[in-house]
Amino acid sequence: MPEATLTRAPAGAAPRRRGSRHGSNAWAHVLLATGGVVMVFPFVWQLLTSLSTNAQVMSVPPVFWPGELQWGNYAEVFSKLPFLQEFWVSVSITVVRTVGQLVLCSMAGYAFARMRFPLRGVLLALVLSILMVPSQVYLIPQYQIVNGLGWLNTVAGIAAPGVFSAFGTFLMMQFFKGVPDSLEEAARLDGANPFQVFWRVMLPLAGPSLGALTIITVLWSWNDLLWPLIVSTRAESMPLAAGIATFAGRTTTDYTVMMAASVLAMAPILLLFIVLQRRVIDGLAHSGLK
């Protein structure tokens, strides 16, 4: 884990400030670990209760270790709520939105950053103005459009508005603005048309930005609740976020199954995060928004 030293002070800099107090990081570890336990406790508790009996969940004082692990709770998830259908909806809307945004936002971002056309400034201002508007302001008309198309309770209906993103366009535009002109000019001199320049020269450079946009879109799409709740009324056509909330609204006492379902719903994203931790954290930090 070399980062602690590498990210700061260039090698060979004067001895670090406080460097003489060696080993004084012990109390920092104590504080960070204590805080870390608080941060992680809900996840651990969720995992433990998902493997307990309902009686154990409701006992006072609490049972911290369930003893015999109740894996059956996980089997019940599939019979008590349409988990597989909901999982499939979540995956579908996430894929549709992410692929859509990667294609559309990078193209529009590229054009806004590096092409000249009439009304460029006006169109850009229009797109960016959306960034300042809270989603409630367009939800009712969006619902009407989706309803009018007969898309309620469909993947298309849940995914559609989120295929387009002002934020994604802005993110990609910022990236393309920073690419030196020379690369583009060289390709043009070789006779490439604008699409070829974009596709063969510019996009391959955009890896980190496309990665950040992917992370943001996947996270938001998987976790979003309000819009899916509005356009899907049947449990089997909801994504997991809405499905879990609806299930919890119906049954108030089936705690263990509720926990097992939540664990399963979160697991794909949390595993992805743990595997790609640095990229996820940097991607989110640098783009500044979920």
Next chain:
Amino acid sequence: MTSVDRSPRAGAGVASPARGSTPRPAGRAGGADRRPRRSHDGWWPVLFVLPTMFGVVLFYLWPIVQTGYFSFTEWGAFGGQTWVGAENYVRLASDPDLGTAVVNTLVYTAIVLLGIPVAMVVASLLNRPGMRFTAFYRVLYFMPYVAMPTAVAMVWRLIFNGDFGVLNWLLGLVGIDGPAWTSTPGFALVAVSVVGLWTSLGFAIIILSAGLRNIPPELYEAAALDGATAWRQFRSVTVPLLTPSVFFVTVITVINGFQLFDLLYALMGQANPAIQQTQSLVYLFYNEAFLRNDKGFAAAIAMVILLIVGAVTLLQFRMQRRWVTYA
């Protein structure tokens, strides 16, 4: 854990093209407007921009105009809108729920903002010289931020349960008889806010960490040469140079705070007797628009949310001159 190529400047990671192969020119590439280039790109820009413009106009821009119009209409039971002038706004002004929702949203936002000083402490600890396991700690603190809010709300419901929750058991150990957190007005808002703080802490830590790493070590060395104590260095170097990051985190936290919905909905549930006293602005909107189907009234609520968020953000940018130091 390959951190070697990590750019020391936050914000550069996304924007810097092909790290390593092309060193970034000092003044960026000059922007789109200043380069001498062919006078037009023919029809290509249309191909590139049209799909996005289509979606943006259809799903975002036109809806904004429509909502503005809807806020002056009343919706019939079988569709169709009648122009009612400012009636919805008049009704809203005297609706006690609006006041409750505004206050709740502000309280929630304020409590979540308390996470920023905590995040500052955590970030400084993570950035101590020679600190190890920082990647591990970052994962721990960041996990709540990426986890699905509805799913984590389920376990918080149990933790906050009045009869058998872990929290009340812990409070019981020190002789406090805890309430039924999620169904008692007042306490429910605190519960939701605590979860909100827990969720957003990681984000603040990451941004503030990046801010801390941006502070040139020479400044500390110079301060030390001048005989500044560790506390004095913190106060005169760290704090002022961190204010831009703090400002950024504050703005984002406030904007997100005003969007409180998921946690509230999932933690309390629609059938909760305390929901009316605990509702946020977005919940009020959702309830009027899609549960009570009073879409004209809801559109007025949406416009009020737009105004409040706009005003608060503007205010923050106005105030930044007073306390944010740009080096």
